[in-house]
Amino acid sequence: MHSHDEEQNQMTGSRFLFVTVLNSLITLVEFIGGILSGSLSLLSDAFHNLGDSASVVGSYYAHRISERPQNKFNTFGYKRAQIISAFLNSIFLLMISAVLIFEAIPKLFKPEQINGNLMLIVAVVSTVANLISTIMLNHGSKNNLNVRATYLHLLSDTLASIGIIIGGILIRLFGWNIIDPLVTIIVALYIISETFPIISKTIKILMQGAPHIDCYSIQKDLLSIDGVTGVHHVHIWSVDENSIMFSAHINMQDMMISDAEKIYDPITKLLHDKYNVEHVTLQAEVERGKKEDLFYDSGTDIK
Template sequence: MEKSQLSGGRFFAVTVLNVVITVFEFIGGLLSGSLSLLSDAFHNFGDALSIVLSYAAHRIGGRQQTRTNTYGYRRAEILAALLNALVLVVVCVILAVEAVRRLWHPEHVQGTVMLGVAVISFIANLVSTILLNHGAKHNLNIRATYLHLLSDALASVGVILGALMITFWQIEWVDPVITILVGSYIAWESWPIIKQTLGILMEASPDLDYDAIAHDIEQLPEVEGVHHLHAWQIDENNIIFSVHVNMDNLPLDRIEPIYRQIETLLCRKYNVNHVTIQAECHRGEHESLFYDQNDWRHE
């Protein structure tokens, strides 16, 4: 499946499904008095907005580089993923507060209405989740939206179980309890996305074995040392890498093949996409692998 196929018809189909589910659950929640149904309706409304945001960021992220954005626009998808995950957590907190209030002040719930709406909602959420399943494996932005939909499907299962307990055993306190449990799970699953997106935006180094990288580069012919190594990510799939390399005083036509060897090594073994190399003879040869602003005294 190509990226363009995923970003077009499937995004549109998922958006329409979520809008329909939102209206259906909102009406069902009002008629049944179920907090978990109403919470799921608001959750689905947030999902519809999330999908639109995700689609817009997906399209923006596919734009070509420009003079003002030489690395392109892929960070738009990271921003969308962060916003989607944060919205999920905020919604979960709000619903948990309301659920606790209902535990102390129970309200009557019509289990049969709640059950029918929950079953239909579960089927629709499951279809939406399947539509975005493939893209979630390769794109952090789509993964955040996929998590929204997966959490809705899970919430619908919880609502179904709660509706059965209310219908057959009149255990009405289960409605807010399910809301709290599902919300806790959603917040827990959102945290890794928040952590990863913040790391990318703060230009944290990707998880690579830097000592092994330095060792592999130093094993190449003519390379004497490695220092001032930097690595960061544009998005979860594209790693940018720069490094200073000490080598003998060689003419340019002999240095370029060494550059190609380093680039090939980093690409094939460490999945680095973009490499910038600065060759030096003795400058920085005593400096650390990672840049230290105090290293200037050695120059």
């Protein structure tokens, strides 16, 4: 009998496989349609979908790697595989968007003749397929940067396809060929605006930046626990967006180690229940470091 995690992994795997196959088909259709119709926005969407397929495969592989247990080589496990995947996917999105803007700008001043009918047909098919893919990966995109980056790929393609439909209608009705590069630029700028927050968050995690937690509030809470007389040398960071780590030096009264352990338990429980900290490392001290700051700063390296 499979555990819940195994069943979840199988479901995620089947979704990733379905989305990969579907996006590969969309890419082929849009490449052919873009070449035959002369539509830059269709070709740009085809490149997006090509990137989506690679993104989905990379995201799923990173997801599987992140499930590996801790070992002597990676004592915190492999959770950051998904953060690296999200970062690389986002950088790839920025590169694609920059190239598309570079290609579209000259066409604003010299629009090319476009087959609006073919452009419209291909865009409708692409929109339906992209919408299905987006819905498939919508679950889990809010709590996982890796899935969110892939979801953003798919969402941007859905919006691009809708834009292409609007452009195809305008080209067919009024012959406004300038709409094609204009849609390309608008979608590319939207993708860039949505991608930067993911890059910022992944960089912060990879740089072991502190999550949005009030460390002075933690200090106050810990000092309210019986037996704790000081808190310093605090380090708090994230392995991924859901796993917060905490370490600190805790001043206590002079006592047996077995008695100190009894104070560790309420500290760990408080940090977990109130601040969602998953892993706690404490160093007990009596007077050592008692007058030092909450965050270690001696002008040298971490100690």
